[in-house]
Amino acid sequence: MRIIAKKALRDFWELHPDCEQALKSWFKAVSAANWESFNDVQEMFGRASAVGSDRIVFRIRGNQYRLIVRVNYAFSIIYIKFVGTHAEYDKVDAETFDHY
Secondary structure (H helix, E strand, C coil), X not given: CEEECHHHXXXXXXXXXXXXXXXXXXXXXXXXXXXXXXXXXXHHCCCCEEECCCEEEEEECCCCEEEEEEEECCCCEEEEEEEEEHHHXXXXXXXXXXCC
């Protein structure tokens, strides 16, 4: 999968260094994946949640952080839409939020 944009993850882990390794691990695993549907995502990340028709929420570092992405399965592209603390996540609408 092609992930757009790693810079959002990097900017976040610079502010929250405790999640750097978790975000790097997520990035590496997802970059090597070839997802065709949400079922493929669930096989890799069993606690991931589908939101709407094309968004996924990932729990990062024991659910201290959340990552929202939009997935285009046909083109194997993932767009980072939000990365934040659990408290910040609670203030956004995962189906429509588009920070990056």
